[in-house]
Amino acid sequence: MDYRHQPITLPEAPESYDDRRLQRLISEIMELLVTHYGGSLSEETLDSSIDALQLAIQTAQKAHRGVVRKSGEPYFFHPLRVAHLAARHWMDFASVIAALMHDVVEDTPATIDEVQQLFGKEVSLLVDGLTKVDDDLLSRSALKEQTYRKQVLLAVKDVRVLCLKFWDRIDNLRTIEALNPEKQSLIAEETHTIYVPLARHLGMGRVATELDELSLKIIYPTRAQRYVETVEETRLKYEATLGRVRSEVHNILKKYKVEALVQDRWRPFSIYAARTTNRGLPALYTLDIQVDRSMDAYQALGLLHRLYSPIPGKLRDHLNVPSPFGYQALKTTVQAGEVRLRVEITTRKLSRFNDSGVLAPGFEFRSSSFEDLMNSLAEGESAFDMDSLRLASASIQVYTPLGDVRSLPEGSSVLDFAFNIHEHLGLHAVGVRINGKTRQLKARLMDGDQIDIETADQPTVLPKWLEWAVTPRARNSIRRYLRSKVKAPRDGKAKT
Numbered sequence: 001m002d003y004r005h006q007p008i009t010l011p012e013a014p015e016s017y018d019d020r021r022l023q024r025l026i027s028e029i030m031e032l033l034v035t036h037y038g039g040s041l042s043e044e045t046l047d048s049s050i051d052a053l054q055l056a057i058q059t060a061q062k063a064h065r066g067v068v069r070k071s072g073e074p075y076f077f078h079p080l081r082v083a084h085l086a087a088r089h090w091m092d093f094a095s096v097i098a099a100l101m102h103d104v105v106e107d108t109p110a111t112i113d114e115v116q117q118l119f120g121k122e123v124s125l126l127v128d129g130l131t132k133v134d135d136d137l138l139s140r141s142a143l144k145e146q147t148y149r150k151q152v153l154l155a156v157k158d159v160r161v162l163c164l165k166f167w168d169r170i171d172n173l174r175t176i177e178a179l180n181p182e183k184q185s186l187i188a189e190e191t192h193t194i195y196v197p198l199a200r201h202l203g204m205g206r207v208a209t210e211l212d213e214l215s216l217k218i219i220y221p222t223r224a225q226r227y228v229e230t231v232e233e234t235r236l237k238y239e240a241t242l243g244r245v246r247s248e249v250h251n252i253l254k255k256y257k258v259e260a261l262v263q264d265r266w267r268p269f270s271i272y273a274a275r276t277t278n279r280g281l282p283a284l285y286t287l288d289i290q291v292d293r294s295m296d297a298y299q300a301l302g303l304l305h306r307l308y309s310p311i312p313g314k315l316r317d318h319l320n321v322p323s324p325f326g327y328q329a330l331k332t333t334v335q336a337g338e339v340r341l342r343v344e345i346t347t348r349k350l351s352r353f354n355d356s357g358v359l360a361p362g363f364e365f366r367s368s369s370f371e372d373l374m375n376s377l378a379e380g381e382s383a384f385d386m387d388s389l390r391l392a393s394a395s396i397q398v399y400t401p402l403g404d405v406r407s408l409p410e411g412s413s414v415l416d417f418a419f420n421i422h423e424h425l426g427l428h429a430v431g432v433r434i435n436g437k438t439r440q441l442k443a444r445l446m447d448g449d450q451i452d453i454e455t456a457d458q459p460t461v462l463p464k465w466l467e468w469a470v471t472p473r474a475r476n477s478i479r480r481y482l483r484s485k486v487k488a489p490r491d492g493k494a495k496t
Helices: 019-037 043-063 077-088 093-101 112-119 121-129 140-157 160-174 181-201 205-219 221-255 271-275 294-307 348-359 367-379 386-391 414-421 423-427 472-487
Strands: 002-004 260-266 285-291 330-336 339-347 395-399 405-409 429-434 437-439 451-455
Touching: 019 043, 019 077, 019 093, 043 077, 043 093, 043 112, 077 093, 077 160, 093 112, 093 121, 093 160, 112 121, 121 160, 160 181, 160 205, 181 205, 205 221, 205 348, 221 260, 221 271, 221 285, 221 294, 221 330, 221 339, 285 294, 285 348, 294 330, 294 339, 339 348, 405 414, 414 423, 414 429, 414 451, 414 472, 423 429, 423 472
Parallel strands: 002 260, 285 339
Antiparallel strands: 260 285, 330 339, 395 405, 429 437, 429 451
16 A cells, blocks of 8 residues: 655746657657557557557657747657657557647648558548648638537547547646737637536546646636645645644555555645635645545545544545546545545546546446537537536436436526427427426426426427527527528518
């Protein structure tokens, strides 16, 4: 068993961009890929994959040779770090090769066809998804919208497109200081409104958290700095106490032969976190315990409650039934001497799920729900319906009268449910019974609700429905119907 202390992340010292660091990153990428996939690939396939990876490294390095970023670093370190993030999160050879090549088509004379000739169709599809739309006839805003739509459509075919975009965006945000403030703000706002909820929808909770923290620090720099200072002051104040707690938890788990990793987790900056700093340590700090099996997690919980008094009403069992945000862990709050602590216990496997979601081995991904979301976004009048996308970061499960399960974004209304079933049902909806009680079409649904829609013979759509619906599918259907009514002649006869 081992445990370690992880202080809040502080600004790192300037990185050195020498050959030694370049070779270290390349070696780690290779080691990660061979570790994750070497056992599942034939010797021939593994050898050819390694050869392709080495070719991608050479090709990208040559393509970006002599080019530097605004920070002054050699450009090749950016795609190399993106590839390293991809490899760390269980992405395969094709994904890592695409990460290495992702800016070659956009920034050099190379074409997608040339990428396909070198590395195959799979890699070229991923690279194409990461390449901005280029059209001299379009404005900057139109180009950005077309790029979003392109990413959406390709992500339906292959979710790895979005995952690679997350790593690209994380590295860009980590190294954004050299850009002018206006450009930084645009990138941060885009990240916060688009990529954070998409990462959450894919179950990539900790990835979403990092994207959110990096972007919000740019949007609210003063508030973020105050928060970092508050957390650091709290860490220093309780350092000795937390060290004693970790030691006591470590000892009792060791005594009962529960193999575990015990570590500190300080809450990343967010607007909500900044508002709760006056609540002290429980709002800023969590003691993380990772064990090997679910059985060990429950045993660790029992031992923890034997060691420290649990706070009534604070126990949450999300180990087997994920929380609305997809996080899987046992959560409790205890009184450890003079301090009150939040504690989360999970397995190493579920910790990977919490970190990487859809990319983690064994993660059960609801691909149909994701495809519905992305298709409905692509069908919209704009590239992204921001309000609806924000709500897609968490989901609920509701039921039809026959017991069929439907997954919807948290905050969905009855109308969203109706249009999720079928457009005809949505357009003709006039009333609803939720759990046997009559409610209005604008009523917000809760996890576990059973919904029975009442319909009329003719559509009953009203403009205010656009205020009640939140999902892109429902809003798009409502808009289409309202437009058709406006365009139709007053006598109801079709134009000839």
